[in-house]
Amino acid sequence: MKVDPAGQDPELLRRLLRAKDRMDAASHEDWSIRRLARVSHVSEAHFARSFRQAFGVPPHRYLLTRRIERATALLRDSDRPITEIAFDTGWQSLGTFGRTFRDVTGESPSALRARAQAATNELGRVPACIVSAAHRPDLTIAVSEKRRRGADGKNKASTQEVRR
Amino acid sequence: MIQGIQQVGLYVRDQDEALVFYVDKLGFRVHTDVRNGDYRWLTVQHPDQPSFQLGLFTPGPPVHDEATAQTLRAVVAKGAMPPLVLDVADCRAAYERMRTLGVEFTQEPVSRYGNVDAGFRDPSGNGWKMIESRR
Numbered sequence: 001m002k003v004d005p006a007g008q009d010p011e012l013l014r015r016l017l018r019a020k021d022r023m024d025a026a027s028h029e030d031w032s033i034r035r036l037a038r039v040s041h042v043s044e045a046h047f048a049r050s051f052r053q054a055f056g057v058p059p060h061r062y063l064l065t066r067r068i069e070r071a072t073a074l075l076r077d078s079d080r081p082i083t084e085i086a087f088d089t090g091w092q093s094l095g096t097f098g099r100t101f102r103d104v105t106g107e108s109p110s111a112l113r114a115r116a117q118a119a120t121n122e123l124g125r126v127p128a129c130i131v132s133a134a135h136r137p138d139l140t141i142a143v144s145e146k147r148r149r150g151a152d153g154k155n156k157a158s159t160q161e162v163r164r
Numbered sequence: 165m166i167q168g169i170q171q172v173g174l175y176v177r178d179q180d181e182a183l184v185f186y187v188d189k190l191g192f193r194v195h196t197d198v199r200n201g202d203y204r205w206l207t208v209q210h211p212d213q214p215s216f217q218l219g220l221f222t223p224g225p226p227v228h229d230e231a232t233a234q235t236l237r238a239v240v241a242k243g244a245m246p247p248l249v250l251d252v253a254d255c256r257a258a259y260e261r262m263r264t265l266g267v268e269f270t271q272e273p274v275s276r277y278g279n280v281d282a283g284f285r286d287p288s289g290n291g292w293k294m295i296e297s298r299r
Contacts (some may be wrong), residue, residue, distance in 0.1 A: 007234055013241035014289050020243070021270040023283070054242055117179060129271070129281050129293055130247055 008054055012099065016054045019047075020062065028090035029065035032162040047048050061139055063090075070096070075109055076116035082109050103147050104137050133160040166215060171207060172249075173219030175240045176288040177178045179206050184219040189265045190250075192218070203227075241289045254295035255280040289293050 037047035086097035176182035192208040207217040223236035271283035278298035
């Protein structure tokens, strides 16, 4: 990614932050580039590039990390059915949710739930709203890329998943 | 005397704007507002907390060179400064009052484990959590 040495205009960054805040507040909603660009008062053509330059990650990948983060919190802190959690966090199908969740976190939703609920809660003294961010997945590459690398590394017969 | 933290400072993009926000919208009071040329030392205080001052400073000369100031302005505008937490007696009432005054909320009040919290930003981008703790 090319970074302008002079940096981005703080006034633009403040408006891009507003789009990021809106995704944070409602990550289950559909966030088209058009909608996000409108929040930031930026043209659609510039929005994705500006956002990525500002926050180091493309807008939709950012949204994905927030959805996974929220699903993780719900899996850990509630006994709600996984299907319900999938739909509530913005996925259209349980299959897509399960596959994406596994690709991003390395374990299935049910495995994470079992492990997280068994672990003692050492973060009890940190405000809950802030704890959640500590569990945000650090998604530095695209999910498709992560999937590809995982398949290459494992050398398993799951290669039909790779080309989609 | 009571020992402890006397002041913590924030970077803001504009001190006049910040003063209006923290005083008129959040209900803080001005503690110190002193100028020396372009430099302005501005601190505010929560009315219930006379031993603590919140400094509202702009990055720039004579403290920072222009490149450093630009970096600091960008960091604040991206919301990358650490979270600030405001204790309130009634989060929902404070939310309604502040929202009417035009405060930019990033999260509506939510109940969690008996506490109620909401999130807002100052005009510069500094992020606050507002928490009503279980008493």
